[in-house]
Amino acid sequence: MAQSEAQRRASAKYVREHVTRKMVAFYPSEADLLAFxxxxxxxxxxxxxxxREDMERENKKA
Structure with a gap:
């Protein structure tokens, strides 16, 4: 089903206001990490x- 223009604007606004993005840079020396x-x-x-796995390990230590 196609979205209306209003729905696209509302979705874009929600993403702008509520979603956090983090960028990860891989240098050439880290090509093995990226490939993996x-x-x-x-x-x-x-x-x-x-x-999540790291958080669980930390919580088990406490």
Whole structure:
């Protein structure tokens, strides 16, 4: 189903106001890291999973 112009504007406004984006830069010396991450599927999903796992480890220590 096609979105109306109003719906596109509303969605863009929501993203602007509520979504945080972080950029990750990979230098040529880190090509192996990027290549490995690329084999794991969607990059953002992979990074979020790693963060959640790290949070769980930290919580178990406390």
């Amino acid at each position: 991450a690329d084999t794991r599927g969607a990059f953002a999903t992979y990074v979020k999973r790693l963060i």
